[in-house]
Amino acid sequence: MGHDExxxxxxxxTSSTKPLESVRLVPYPxxxxxxxxxxLALVVAIWLTMVGEPRATAAADAPTSAAxxxxxxxxxxxxxxxxxxxxxxxxxxxLVLAFDFPRSxxxxxxxxxxxxxxxxxxxxxxxxxxxxxxxxxxxxxQPVANATFYWMIVVIAACxxxxxxxxxxxxxxxxxxxxxxxxxxxWGNLKRFSAPHVRIDKEMNDVFEYLLLRSGRLILQPSGESxxxxxxxxxxxxxxxxxxxxxxxxLTVDIKDD
Numbered sequence: 001m002g003h004d005e006x007x008x009x010x011x012x013x014t015s016s017t018k019p020l021e022s023v024r025l026v027p028y029p030x031x032x033x034x035x036x037x038x039x040l041a042l043v044v045a046i047w048l049t050m051v052g053e054p055r056a057t058a059a060a061d062a063p064t065s066a067a068x069x070x071x072x073x074x075x076x077x078x079x080x081x082x083x084x085x086x087x088x089x090x091x092x093x094x095l096v097l098a099f100d101f102p103r104s105x106x107x108x109x110x111x112x113x114x115x116x117x118x119x120x121x122x123x124x125x126x127x128x129x130x131x132x133x134x135x136x137x138x139x140x141x142q143p144v145a146n147a148t149f150y151w152m153i154v155v156i157a158a159c160x161x162x163x164x165x166x167x168x169x170x171x172x173x174x175x176x177x178x179x180x181x182x183x184x185x186x187w188g189n190l191k192r193f194s195a196p197h198v199r200i201d202k203e204m205n206d207v208f209e210y211l212l213l214r215s216g217r218l219i220l221q222p223s224g225e226s227x228x229x230x231x232x233x234x235x236x237x238x239x240x241x242x243x244x245x246x247x248x249x250x251l252t253v254d255i256k257d258d
Contacts, residue, residue, distance in 0.1 A: 021176065021177075022174050022175060022176045022247070023174070023175045023240060023243045023244050023247055024172055024173070024174055024175075025172065025173040025174070025175065025218060025231055025234055025240060026168045026172045026173075026234070026235070027171075027172075027173075027231045027232050027233055027234060028164065028168065028215075028233045028234075028235060029164060029233070030097050030209075030233060031097070031160060031164070032161075032164065032213065032233070033093070033096055033097060033208070033209055033212050033213065033215075034093050034094075034097070034157070035212070036089060036093055036212070037086075037089055037090045037093045037153075038153065038154060038157040040085075040086055040089050041086065041150040041153040041154050041157075042150070042154050044082050044086060044147075044150045045147050045150035045151045045153075045154060047082070048079065048082075048146060048147035048150065049147045049151075079144045079145070079146070080142055080143060080144050082145075083143045083144055083145045084118075084143065085118070086145070086150075087143065088114065088117070088118050092110070092114050095110065096206070096208040096209065096212070100205050100206045101206055101207050101208055102205055102206065102207065170183070170184065170185060170186055171183070171184045171185075172184075173220075173229075173231060175244055175247060175248070176247070177247055177248060178194075178196065179192050179193065179194060180192070180193040180194075180198065180220065180222060180229075181193075182229075193220075193222040193225065193229075194222055194223060194224065196223065197223040198220060198221065198222045198223060198248070199220075199221040200218060200219065200220055200221075200241075200244060201218070201219040201221075202216060202217070202218055202219075202237060202241050203216055203217040203218075203219065204216040204217075204237070205217060209233070210237075213235050213236070214235065214236045214237060214238060214239075215233050215234065215235055215236075215237060216234060216237035217230065217231065217232050217233075217234065217237075218230075218231045218234050218237065218240070218241075219231075
């Protein structure tokens with residue numbers, strides 16, 4: 001009788017994905033939400049470096065030809081417009097850090113007000129006859145910054161980012177299936193909490209922060225602990241909440257969203 005070779009072969013087992021062992025939660029400082037301002041500063045710095053910076057001229061050095069005068073005026077006007085846009089973006093970005101906007105209606109209101117003001121400023125420069133006397137007052141504002149100013153902002157922000165990346169390595173939370181671990185301190189201090197029956201609340205208290213980095217707050221309430229653990233500015237909070245739910249299995253996660 002012929003030997004059936006297929007009967008001696010064992011079918012290879014399907015490789016399963018590696019189970020999730022822990023979830024890392026890192027509360028960040030609010031300054032990370034200033035990245036739109038920094039990105040705009042980087043774009044303007046590159047633009048002014050490549051295209052040309054505004055030139056400061058004394059009365060004795062003023063251009064004599066009409067073409068040179070027109071070119072200088074165009075450079076100054078472009079730089080002033082970019083500076084005004086940068087100032088307004090920075091102002092709105094700072095507003096995000098200063099206050100919480102829990103509802104989408106507040107977001108719409110702020111964006112509308114900023115759009116109206118910025119439009120008025122730009123119209124006063126491009127179409128001054130449309131706004132009359134208002135245009136004269138706005139056009140008197142001539143803030144001008146060169147590429148060096150914007151490069152300095154980018155470098156300072158990069159230093160802050162590097163410092164934050166180093167700091168969060170020494171202060172973060174780790175959730176495992178049976179315990180919560182708080183890593184803190186330069187020497188690797190560790191505090192443990194029991195994970196079973198832990199309660200987790202997820203809150204999105206600021207619409208701007210959620211839109212910028214999908215950020216929110218996690219509130220951990222371990223069983224047997226009188227004080228809750230509040231972790232602000234957890235980035236990509238929906239993804240983190242899903243990972244925690246999958247890790248802890250039967251854990252119920254309460255979501256508070258205005």
